[in-house]
Amino acid sequence: MPDLLAHALMAYSLCTLLALRYEWLTARYVTVGMAGAFVPDLTKIALVVPAAQVRSLLGIPFDWGGLHTGGAAAVAVLVGTMVVRPGQRRRVTALLGVGALSHLLADALLLTPSGRSYAVLWPLTQYRPPTPGLYLSTSPVPTVLTAVLAAAVWYAVRYRPRQASAA
Amino acid sequence: MSRSTLLRVLSLSVLLGALFGLVVWYGTLQPAPGLGAYPDNSEFVADTEPYVGEQVTLTGTVVATDPLTVAVSDGQHTRELVVTGVSVTVESGETLRAFGTLTDRSTLRAESGFGVPPSGHYYAWTISFLAGLWVLARLVRHSRIDRGTLALAIREDDDA
Structure with a gap:
């Protein structure tokens, strides 16, 4: 999707809904899912350290765009896995994965001039699927929509009718 | 250092190394128009000649509007191109994102394009x-x- 706020709000909604199903998924783990939504945008390091600079410095091919792919996101999620303590790794991996995946899917719908998105499944394939072009990365509209969704989810979960027993 | 910490440091090094490898590998990829990966600034800005007659994706800053002229950069070289066929109104200072055919070394005939204001x-x-x-x-x-x-x-x- 567009900006990181929209991605974080999307992950918040998804993880909060998953929390209805999984009791261990507390607000603390929802935060992990939101952090996962940032993973594919590691590619934005390019704004600080342009790839051309790295190329001329190291003298090797280099393109930060490689981070905004399914394969690199999976590896980056595993980095997150190994950062946390044993015993929480499976949960953290799952939630970082949910966040990263929602980001990648939302970005596959971005408007591009060629009508093709990005190499979603790289390094399996360089294929760029067609994109419906629903929004621009600089538009506030998706952010507003995801904020409304997140607020609705928060409200629904917070004030949902309590079940009398675990039956 | 305990065994489990050592194992953690080791696997983190391997994973970060893999990420670095992916970024380098991605940098070696050639355009593949058949797969939707059209040449972009990083290919045609430095040397346009091989891409004349090809479909490319362009990102540039609008420097003039009549005719529509954009400054394109690949991070090292910058040059100007005239873009024809853009149906929407774009203003100087906006970022133009366009897709089309390079008809010669300094002209893009756009099939689609849109401007993004700063x-x-x-x-x-x-x-x-x-x-x-x-x-x-x-x-x-x-x-x-x-x-x-x-x-x-x-x-x-x-x-x-």
């Missing part, structure tokens, strides 16, 4: 930065560093 970028950067701060603050509140192992631990109910 305010759009400022908006996206600001709101993304704030989102980063928000999630960072949540992470700090919801997790802690385990002193013994230097691992990140999500706080459980029995944590202080």
Whole structure:
């Protein structure tokens, strides 16, 4: 999707809904899912350290765009896995994965001039699927929509009718 | 260093090495128009000749509107191109994103294109930065560093 706020709000909604199903998924783990939504945008390091600079410095091919792919996101999620303590790794991996995946899917719908998105499944394939072009990365509209969704989810979960027993 | 910490450091090094490898590998990829990966600034700006007659994706800053002229850069070289066939109105200073055919070394005949005003970028950067701060603050509140192992631990109910 567009900006990181929209991605974080999307992950918040998804993880909060998953929390209805999984009791261990507390607000603390929802935060992990939101952090996962940032993973594919590691590619934005390019704004600080342009790839051309790295190329001329190291003298090797280099393109930060490689981070905004399914394969690199999976590896980056595993980095997150190994950062946390044993015993929480499976949960953290799952939630970082949910966040990263929602980001990648939302970005596959971005408007591009060629009508093709990005190499979603790289390094399996360089294929760029067609994109419906629903929004621009600089538009506030998706952010507003995801904020409304997140607020609705928060409200629904917070004030949902309590079940009398675990039956 | 305990065995498990050593194992962690080792696997983190391997994973970060793999990420670096992917970024280098991605840099070696050639355009593949059949797969939707059209040549872009990083290919045609430095040497346009081989791409004349090809479909390319262009990103550039609008420097003049009659005729529509954009400055394109690949991070090292910058040059100007005339873009024809853009049906929407774009203004100087906007970023033009276009797709079309290079008819000669300095002209793109666009099939589609749209402008992004500078305010759009400022908006996206600001709101993304704030989102980063928000999630960072949540992470700090919801997790802690385990002193013994230097691992990140999500706080459980029995944590202080």
